[in-house]
Amino acid sequence: MKTTQTRRQFIQTGGLLTIGFTLGGALSWQNANAETPINAELPSDKQINAWLQILEDGRVKVLTGKMELGQGILTAVKQVAAEELNCDMSRVTVHMADTDVTPNEGYTAGSQSIERSAMAIRAAAASARELLTEMAASQLNTAADQIVLENGVLTGAGKRIEVKDLLKGKQLTEAVRQPKKILGKSVRKIVGKPLERDDIEAIVRGAPHFVHDLDFPGILHARVVRPPSYAARIERIDQHNINKLAGLVKLVRRAHFVAVLAEDEYRAIQLAKEVGEFITWTAPAQLPQQAQLQSYLKSLPAETSVEKQSNGWKNELKTSGELYHEANYFKPYLMHGANGPSCGVALYKNGELWVWSHTQGVYPLRKSLAGLLHLNEDKIHVKGVQGPGCYGHNGADDAGAEAAIIAMEHPGQHIRLQWMRQEEHSWEPFSTAMIMELKASLDNNKRINAWQYELWSDVHGTRPGGNPDNLLASQYLTNGEPKPMTGFKGGAIRNAEPYYELAQQKIVSHIFTGPLRRSSLRGLGAYANIFAIESFMDEMAEKAKLDPIQFRICHSTDPRSIACLEQITRLTADIKPGKNQGIGYAFSRYKNSAAYCAVAALVTSDPKLEKLTVEQMWAVVDAGETINPDGLKNQIEGGMMQSISWALYEEVGFDQVHITSSDWRTYPMIRFPQAPRITVHVIDRVEEDPLGAGEASQGPATAALINAIYAASGQRIRSLPVFGKQKKA
Amino acid sequence: MKQAFTISVNGKQHTVSVAPDTPMLYVLRNNLQLKAAKFGCGLAQCGACMVLLNNSAVPSCQLRINAVGNNKITTLEALAGSDGALHAVQQAFVDEQAAQCGYCTNGMIIAAVSLLKKQPKPSREAVQQAMNVNICRCGTHDRVLNAVLKAANSLP
Numbered sequence: 065m066k067t068t069q070t071r072r073q074f075i076q077t078g079g080l081l082t083i084g085f086t087l088g089g090a091l092s093w094q095n096a097n098a099e100t101p102i103n104a105e106l107p108s109d110k111q112i113n114a115w116l117q118i119l120e121d122g123r124v125k126v127l128t129g130k131m132e133l134g135q136g137i138l139t140a141v142k143q144v145a146a147e148e149l150n151c152d153m154s155r156v157t158v159h160m161a162d163t164d165v166t167p168n169e170g171y172t173a174g175s176q177s178i179e180r181s182a183m184a185i186r187a188a189a190a191s192a193r194e195l196l197t198e199m200a201a202s203q204l205n206t207a208a209d210q211i212v213l214e215n216g217v218l219t220g221a222g223k224r225i226e227v228k229d230l231l232k233g234k235q236l237t238e239a240v241r242q243p244k245k246i247l248g249k250s251v252r253k254i255v256g257k258p259l260e261r262d263d264i265e266a267i268v269r270g271a272p273h274f275v276h277d278l279d280f281p282g283i284l285h286a287r288v289v290r291p292p293s294y295a296a297r298i299e300r301i302d303q304h305n306i307n308k309l310a311g312l313v314k315l316v317r318r319a320h321f322v323a324v325l326a327e328d329e330y331r332a333i334q335l336a337k338e339v340g341e342f343i344t345w346t347a348p349a350q351l352p353q354q355a356q357l358q359s360y361l362k363s364l365p366a367e368t369s370v371e372k373q374s375n376g377w378k379n380e381l382k383t384s385g386e387l388y389h390e391a392n393y394f395k396p397y398l399m400h401g402a403n404g405p406s407c408g409v410a411l412y413k414n415g416e417l418w419v420w421s422h423t424q425g426v427y428p429l430r431k432s433l434a435g436l437l438h439l440n441e442d443k444i445h446v447k448g449v450q451g452p453g454c455y456g457h458n459g460a461d462d463a464g465a466e467a468a469i470i471a472m473e474h475p476g477q478h479i480r481l482q483w484m485r486q487e488e489h490s491w492e493p494f495s496t497a498m499i500m501e502l503k504a505s506l507d508n509n510k511r512i513n514a515w516q517y518e519l520w521s522d523v524h525g526t527r528p529g530g531n532p533d534n535l536l537a538s539q540y541l542t543n544g545e546p547k548p549m550t551g552f553k554g555g556a557i558r559n560a561e562p563y564y565e566l567a568q569q570k571i572v573s574h575i576f577t578g579p580l581r582r583s584s585l586r587g588l589g590a591y592a593n594i595f596a597i598e599s600f601m602d603e604m605a606e607k608a609k610l611d612p613i614q615f616r617i618c619h620s621t622d623p624r625s626i627a628c629l630e631q632i633t634r635l636t637a638d639i640k641p642g643k644n645q646g647i648g649y650a651f652s653r654y655k656n657s658a659a660y661c662a663v664a665a666l667v668t669s670d671p672k673l674e675k676l677t678v679e680q681m682w683a684v685v686d687a688g689e690t691i692n693p694d695g696l697k698n699q700i701e702g703g704m705m706q707s708i709s710w711a712l713y714e715e716v717g718f719d720q721v722h723i724t725s726s727d728w729r730t731y732p733m734i735r736f737p738q739a740p741r742i743t744v745h746v747i748d749r750v751e752e753d754p755l756g757a758g759e760a761s762q763g764p765a766t767a768a769l770i771n772a773i774y775a776a777s778g779q780r781i782r783s784l785p786v787f788g789k790q791k792k793a
Numbered sequence: 794m795k796q797a798f799t800i801s802v803n804g805k806q807h808t809v810s811v812a813p814d815t816p817m818l819y820v821l822r823n824n825l826q827l828k829a830a831k832f833g834c835g836l837a838q839c840g841a842c843m844v845l846l847n848n849s850a851v852p853s854c855q856l857r858i859n860a861v862g863n864n865k866i867t868t869l870e871a872l873a874g875s876d877g878a879l880h881a882v883q884q885a886f887v888d889e890q891a892a893q894c895g896y897c898t899n900g901m902i903i904a905a906v907s908l909l910k911k912q913p914k915p916s917r918e919a920v921q922q923a924m925n926v927n928i929c930r931c932g933t934h935d936r937v938l939n940a941v942l943k944a945a946n947s948l949p
Contacts, residue, residue, distance in 0.1 A: 134931050269873060270869035274896060403896055450894070702933060728836075736934055
């Protein structure tokens with residue numbers, strides 16, 4: 065283990081550290097979180113130095129509580145800070161989520177990293193600029209408005225002083241103020257530019273980058289021996305034969321939680337299987353028949369709420385005739401399916417615990433670990449290190465917690481646990497299945513006069529958030545009955561209300577507790593709600609015999625919605641669908657308060673959908689003020705690809721014992737041969753607040769695809785996935 | 794159980810002592826500290842662990858050390874020139890910003906390099922087929938395809 069650095073050394077190096085590799089020389093690791101921590105009192109997040117620190121050489125270190133998940137947040141916050149401090153990007157480094165260093169910003173979720181973290185950093189950096197200017201003015205005996213800050217140097221009235229000489233090693237501990245001027249809104253030398261992410265070069269060189277790549281002298285490899293089902297319990301364990309297994313450094317057993325430790329990773333993998341042979345589990349068949357999932361979910365006890373009901377709601381729905389329409393939609397259980405199975409590295413030494421994790425929330429994980437392991441939070445250090453794209457609450461927290469449990473059973477050595485593919489596929493918390501039922505009628509002017517929406521869903525958020533019961537291991541650490549994993553229902557009704565002007569509407573939710581482990585997946589309920597609403601809008605447009613874009617514009621009052629819809633029409637104006645081709649459109653404003661996104665898809669398909677090709681897709685996005693247009697486009701493109709993969713292929717399979725989707729063969733996803741060309745158009749509105757966009761395109765992308773399939777083939781898909789086990793149209 | 798093997802990795806001979814059926818993925822990552830190849834599935838379904846075996850992209854999770862023999866293994870770490878200059882495919886990935894999380898980038902670059910050695914000017918469809926094994930969960934497919942085609946154009 066490396067010796068702990070002093071805070072002073074740390075600030076000098078600015079986070080570019082080396083960690084000890086035993087062979088091949090020391091490799092540069094561009095992530096300070098790979099290091100052992102510095103214990104120090106953190107400033108309040110009201111203070112400037114909670115968000116940025118001036119290094120001894122005058123460069124700047126930005127601190128964000130958010131995790132880089134491949135969304136480019138580290139580059140975006142660097143742009144924001146560099147702009148306000150009027151310096152080159154190369155003068156800024158970023159330290160991300162780390163309970164020893166960064167502010168507590170909860171989870172990196174809900175498309176809020178730009179809206180919250182980047183804006184906090186912007187305010188802190190602009191405050192720093194103003195404060196430094198005032199300090200320099202007093203030092204140089206001139207007026208503050210004569211001072212210019214550029215690349216760490218303050219000049220004015222023919223004199224100059226460097227920031228580092230002005231501060232003399234001190235940090236700006238003053239409160240973040242309401243800055244008089246935001247350069248990112250006016251000058252925009254750096255903000256608004258499609259600057260490259262500097263981590264991509266490290267990635268293409270194959271440099272260690274992920275928590276999975278962490279290595280320490282003497283590190284031990286762990287694997288968990290998974291039970292055959294959620295509720296399984298150990299009936300018998302043949303300790304005698306397990307003891308004879310070669311290479312087993314330690315068998316960790318706490319109640320029904322079992323893991324193996326070995327020096328060699330491949331041996332650890334084999335040992336987990338071998339130990340599994342010596343355990344007899346009780347595994348009750350508790351799950352319903354998948355073929356009857358929809359009727360089963362509707363039969364479950366549910367918490368029913370009227371989410372919205374117009375004042376004049378009189379149930380005016382005409383239930384017959386051409387002006388009335390109804391349709392039911394279904395979204396199956398989906399998985400995050402990170403391509404790198406979850407990983408955690410942990411060390412327990414002298415009563416303190418270090419956990420390196422690709423969690424989306426280092427502070428919530430620390431709190432959950434404190435409860436799980438009965439340790440004080442101040443004895444736990446959680447360090448965020450990049451992981452594979454997670455798209456929500458996947459197995460990252462679970463793997464970190466399991467590594468920690470094992471580390472506490474074997475103190476003094478680093479423990480690395482990586483889940484196997486089968487574990488990631490069948491033990492992560494899925495996105496719940498949902499059922500959406502819609503009824504609506506049109507008035508004589510072809511306007512929707514009544515709209516009734518009912519949805520059935522499980523909760524979408526069971527992140528631990530401080531509650532250890534929501535960590536997978538907690539289900540097995542007790543000899544008694546494990547506590548249920550609970551969540552909040554808010555995710556289910558996200559975007560259940562259409563972002564359209566509707567004369568009368570009623571929205572009802574039924575929240576059940578379903579059979580599979582579930583939590584947040586990118587967009588939460590918005591994905592299924594938008595799929596249903598935007599499919600139905602197309603169906604209603606057809607009833608009205610109106611162009612689907614015009615029909616949407618007729619029901620829109622927000623000029624930004626209309627601008628997106630008009631722009632997507634222009635982008636696709638030259639596309640003339642050929643034989644067996646169709647184009648489909650959809651629109652949504654994520655959460656009805658975040659980014660606006662309109663999507664179009666061009667599909668070729670025969671009437672039986674036997675040969676279906678997604679040829680091309682387009683999107684128009686308005687995320688308010690754009691910090692990095694290329695980063696924004698990348699998020700929108702990725703969201704569209706993930707969305708059409710869900711829609712075409714994805715559905716978690718299970719039998720009555722457990723999940724049967726255990727790899728990429730039993731849970732297929734989109735691959736390169738099926739990838740359409742994608743064009744994204746950004747509407748940049750500098751005067752507006754920036755809006756999160758990571759979850760803006762999934763809902764409309766699936767709806768546009770489904771509408772295009774209908775246009776091409778005449779088949780209206782209302783039950784996903786398109787290529788499901790049971791063809792349901 | 795352990796046995797000594799001498800293998801050629803990135804132009805150098807390495808001797809390691811491991812169980813004979815150990816997949817090269819673990820030898821590279823843990824014995825040789827070459828972390829570019831990633832564990833994704835262990836089933837040859839995702840491409841994250843790919844390396845070049847001579848000139849062909851193969852999943853290192855399926856390549857056992859006792860089958861390597863005198864074949865030459867090249868990993869992503871060795872694609873850049875000795876002066877540090879990126880390989881054309883690596884450079885194109887940077888230019889096109891063809892990554893999000895980057896976990897699968899290793900396999901994509903290796904697959905593309907292997908393709909371009911055999912077929913220097915592939916069509917988009919040929920690249921799509923050649924990269925069928927490579928998974929991208931972040932959805933950067935279009936950028937990756939553009940990057941590979943750009944690299945093909947930049948090579949003689």
